[in-house]
Amino acid sequence: MNPKLLDIPIHYSSERLLYRSYTPEDFEFYYQMLKDNWDHLYEFMPTDLMPVKSKEDVALVFQKHQKQWDAKKLFLYGISEKATKVYAGETYLANPDWDVPRIEIGYFMVKDHTGKGFATEAAKATTGLAFEKLHVSRVEMEIKVDNLASIRVAEKCGFTLEGRLRNRERKKSGELIDTFLFGMLLSEWKKSLGD
Numbered sequence: 001m002n003p004k005l006l007d008i009p010i011h012y013s014s015e016r017l018l019y020r021s022y023t024p025e026d027f028e029f030y031y032q033m034l035k036d037n038w039d040h041l042y043e044f045m046p047t048d049l050m051p052v053k054s055k056e057d058v059a060l061v062f063q064k065h066q067k068q069w070d071a072k073k074l075f076l077y078g079i080s081e082k083a084t085k086v087y088a089g090e091t092y093l094a095n096p097d098w099d100v101p102r103i104e105i106g107y108f109m110v111k112d113h114t115g116k117g118f119a120t121e122a123a124k125a126t127t128g129l130a131f132e133k134l135h136v137s138r139v140e141m142e143i144k145v146d147n148l149a150s151i152r153v154a155e156k157c158g159f160t161l162e163g164r165l166r167n168r169e170r171k172k173s174g175e176l177i178d179t180f181l182f183g184m185l186l187s188e189w190k191k192s193l194g195d
């Protein structure tokens, strides 16, 4: 597949949630969100966000993400609740291999919006986007083995546990940790829709 031909949506929606790609102006609010949720998101945050000390640092990370979007390598979406328009979290598509094609999905919810089924709804919506708009044949999730809530999300979305990758990641504490690889095939996605 030639990713240059893909017309990736900048927004989409599901029952209770709206998904919108970030704009450069979002950096101020994102900085505040990170500060407010640091304890909750710390373990999950990628290393390029770890040294963020100011709004300007976030603006630079946003510029990098925009370049990755343009290169069809990373697609990040902010999630807000339809009813209130309040920011609820983030979902993304990352690490594509366009020859297969396959892609990885991920997500987080801000602390105040956990426990409402939002991550499951968002993961399903983003998986659908990957299959239907990016035309991939396989979607993956990598989840640290101690992230029980996220493992449950993958299960509720109908992903299959395909393997355990030993010492695959290092926790922020320095400890090595295994990750579970979950996957879903296009045929399984279609079956879940009743096609």
Ligand SMILES: CC(C)(COP(=O)(O)OP(=O)(O)OC[C@H]1O[C@@H](n2cnc3c(N)ncnc32)[C@H](O)[C@@H]1OP(=O)(O)O)[C@@H](O)C(=O)NCCC(=O)NCCS
Residues within 6 Å of the ligand: 040, 041, 044, 106, 107, 108, 109, 110, 113, 114, 115, 116, 117, 118, 119, 120, 121, 142, 143, 144, 147, 148, 149, 150, 152, 153
């Ligand atoms: C993981 C995360 C996305 C879950 O978000 P959420 O909106 O609360 O998820 P949902 O409500 O859709 O589903 C969570 C499920 O996990 C279950 N769960 C929550 N904490 C759990 C725990 N400690 N042990 C076992 N199950 C747990 C919930 O009961 C629910 O399952 P249920 O519907 O069968 O009851 C959220 O906690 C988060 O953002 N964490 C930090 C970032 C992160 O870990 N991202 C994912 C990285 S792979």
